[in-house]
Amino acid sequence: MHEILEASEVVPQPSQPAKDAVATLTNITKRYANGVVALDGLSLSLHPGEIVALLGPNGAGKSTAVKLMMGLSSPTSGTARIFGLDPRNTAARLRTGVMLQIGRAPEMLRVREHLMIFRGYYANPMPYADIIKAAGLEGIEERFFGELSGGQKQRVLFGIALAGDPDLIFLDEPTVGLDIEARRLMWAEIRALAARGKTVLLTTHYLEEADALAHRIIVINNGKVVCEGTPNEVKSRGTSGAAGSTGAVRIIRCVTTLTANHLLAIPSVSHVEVNGNFVTITSEQAEATLREMLALDQSLHSLEVQRPALEDAFLALTSNN
Amino acid sequence: MSTAALLLPSANRRPNAVGIFLTEIRFEVLRSLRTRVYSLSAIGFPVMFYCLFGLLMNRDVTVGNGVLLAKYLLGGYSVFGSLGAAIFGIGVGVALDRSAGWLELKRASPMPTLAYVSSKCAMAVVFSLIIVCVLTALGIAFGHVHLTFHEFISIAGLAVAGSIPFSCLGLAMAFLIPPNAAGGVANLVYLPMSFLSGLWVPLRFLPKFLQNIAPAFPTYHLAQLMYASLGAPSWGTVLTHVIGLLSFTALMAGITYVAFRRAEQNS
Numbered sequence: 001m002h003e004i005l006e007a008s009e010v011v012p013q014p015s016q017p018a019k020d021a022v023a024t025l026t027n028i029t030k031r032y033a034n035g036v037v038a039l040d041g042l043s044l045s046l047h048p049g050e051i052v053a054l055l056g057p058n059g060a061g062k063s064t065a066v067k068l069m070m071g072l073s074s075p076t077s078g079t080a081r082i083f084g085l086d087p088r089n090t091a092a093r094l095r096t097g098v099m100l101q102i103g104r105a106p107e108m109l110r111v112r113e114h115l116m117i118f119r120g121y122y123a124n125p126m127p128y129a130d131i132i133k134a135a136g137l138e139g140i141e142e143r144f145f146g147e148l149s150g151g152q153k154q155r156v157l158f159g160i161a162l163a164g165d166p167d168l169i170f171l172d173e174p175t176v177g178l179d180i181e182a183r184r185l186m187w188a189e190i191r192a193l194a195a196r197g198k199t200v201l202l203t204t205h206y207l208e209e210a211d212a213l214a215h216r217i218i219v220i221n222n223g224k225v226v227c228e229g230t231p232n233e234v235k236s237r238g239t240s241g242a243a244g245s246t247g248a249v250r251i252i253r254c255v256t257t258l259t260a261n262h263l264l265a266i267p268s269v270s271h272v273e274v275n276g277n278f279v280t281i282t283s284e285q286a287e288a289t290l291r292e293m294l295a296l297d298q299s300l301h302s303l304e305v306q307r308p309a310l311e312d313a314f315l316a317l318t319s320n321n
Numbered sequence: 322m323s324t325a326a327l328l329l330p331s332a333n334r335r336p337n338a339v340g341i342f343l344t345e346i347r348f349e350v351l352r353s354l355r356t357r358v359y360s361l362s363a364i365g366f367p368v369m370f371y372c373l374f375g376l377l378m379n380r381d382v383t384v385g386n387g388v389l390l391a392k393y394l395l396g397g398y399s400v401f402g403s404l405g406a407a408i409f410g411i412g413v414g415v416a417l418d419r420s421a422g423w424l425e426l427k428r429a430s431p432m433p434t435l436a437y438v439s440s441k442c443a444m445a446v447v448f449s450l451i452i453v454c455v456l457t458a459l460g461i462a463f464g465h466v467h468l469t470f471h472e473f474i475s476i477a478g479l480a481v482a483g484s485i486p487f488s489c490l491g492l493a494m495a496f497l498i499p500p501n502a503a504g505g506v507a508n509l510v511y512l513p514m515s516f517l518s519g520l521w522v523p524l525r526f527l528p529k530f531l532q533n534i535a536p537a538f539p540t541y542h543l544a545q546l547m548y549a550s551l552g553a554p555s556w557g558t559v560l561t562h563v564i565g566l567l568s569f570t571a572l573m574a575g576i577t578y579v580a581f582r583r584a585e586q587n588s
Contacts, residue, residue: 098430
């Protein structure tokens with residue numbers, strides 16, 4: 001499974017040679033002292049100017065992978081490289097920005113002071129005014145961190161990640177606690193960073209965010225890469241089952257008297273799920289499936305046909321894997 | 322430093338390390354002073370005890386060599402204050418930074434880890450100095466304490482030097498104790514250690530077996546050095562106290578290093 005999915009057919013544009021990669025994890029295994037294997041032969045690479053979303057259920061190894069790239073943890077075997085350097089190397093850290101989910105930052109420092117401290121770590125930091133604008137911090141610069149709302153705190157942490165004008169930015173759940181407007185603003189900012197050639201790796205629980213933002217999605221489960229590709233590729237990959245067929249997968253929802261067994265007997269139906277009155281059918285040839293269903297059940301109603309959402313693909317890829 | 326930095330290509334340029342240390346220290350001190358729960362209790366407790374036992378009660382009592390109790394307790398409560406500032410500021414503060422992920426964010430940045438550690442130690446030093454100054458001012462104003470300039474400089478210097486072993490104790494606690502227990506354990510270390518080192522009640526009034534274990538604590542050694550420099554009766558020699566403090570510092574630094582490594586490997 002792993003090898004098949006890693007093959008280049010999944011990623012249509014040939015991925016750039018490894019020497020161009022901004023960050024790489026090569027055949028990483030990470031075993032904790034308590035025996036838990038968080039990563040199991042994981043390899044991935046990030047290239048200049050791309051936004052990569054790392055998805056996976058809780059405990060899949062996402063945060064371990066990110067921590068390895070940040071140099072906060074070292075692998076049991078395999079190599080992690082950032083700009084060709086060990087991630088713990090200061091020269092690598094000078095070109096990297098990090099946004100982590102923080103329970104509590106020093107509360108009695110002002111927003112301006114927090115940014116000033118982090119800007120001081122770099123020889124060529126991002127101009128202060130640019131950080132304020134990019135992170136949307138206008139008007140709260142003199143406030144103490146402890147006085148801010150959850151969304152404002154999140155924006156300050158984003159500002160901290162930008163402080164060094166880094167070439168590689170790790171964003172762990174960047175838009176948690178943001179309202180829709182602030183989330184769109186941050187998305188626009190992340191796209192602008194990538195447009196300037198910066199590389200962004202983000203982890204998120206909002207699949208909509210990965211769909212809207214990422215050039216490439218890497219799905220990991222049980223410490224391995226399960227699937228990797230553009231959002232559209234991942235969607236068709238996840239919903240087309242093991243066949244690996246075309247990308248024409250559709251999700252059909254309707255109220256019907258047909259039983260799940262009936263539906264599964266219809267050719268090209270790969271998955272059926274019953275929720276109360278509604279059934280959700282995954283089909284690789286929606287038109288043919290529908291013709292047959294309508295012929296079999298005259299009372300069929302409330303029909304909806306959708307392209308598969310990333311969520312469907314994600315659940316399919318990470319369940320019983 | 323800055324001229325050397327200018328000659329390097331911009332991608333490899335590093336900022337001035339001294340600047341990072343100073344900024345880190347400045348804002349850590351500022352942050353602690355602004356955090357009233359901490360600053361008021363760190364300074365308030367030794368001041369309150371000193372006022373109670375040194376200034377209100379036991380007026381005009383002497384401890385030997387004609388030294389007033391109010392002067393003698395200046396030494397004990399300065400040590401008590403330094404220990405409290407380090408245990409609560411560093412032991413609890415760093416434990417909270419760890420559990421909240423703030424320390425991780427700092428470590429993922431190009432900041433040298435030592436800058437973070439020094440800022441915490443500097444904060445403990447600043448609080449120690451504030452406490453010595455406040456206690457001395459109170460003693461002179463309300464306790465008829467006479468202190469030569471040399472005596473004051475000695476106890477202030479000892480408070481600064483004593484902050485180092487106490488800071489190492491705080492760091493070891495921060496890396497050994499689960500963060501949600503840090504506050505409770507800090508009190509369990511702070512109060513018994515102060516009592517057993519004779520900071521509240523002079524050691525000669527304590528049972529013999531407690532007197533025998535006192536030299537295990539850095540607070541005992543620092544307090545004896547304080548008493549000696551205030552001209553009050555003290556036990557032991559300067560050399561034994563210096564050795565006692567240095568070994569305690571080395572032990573705590575070693576424990577911190579091992580615990581930090583272990584935490585790092587398991588993260």
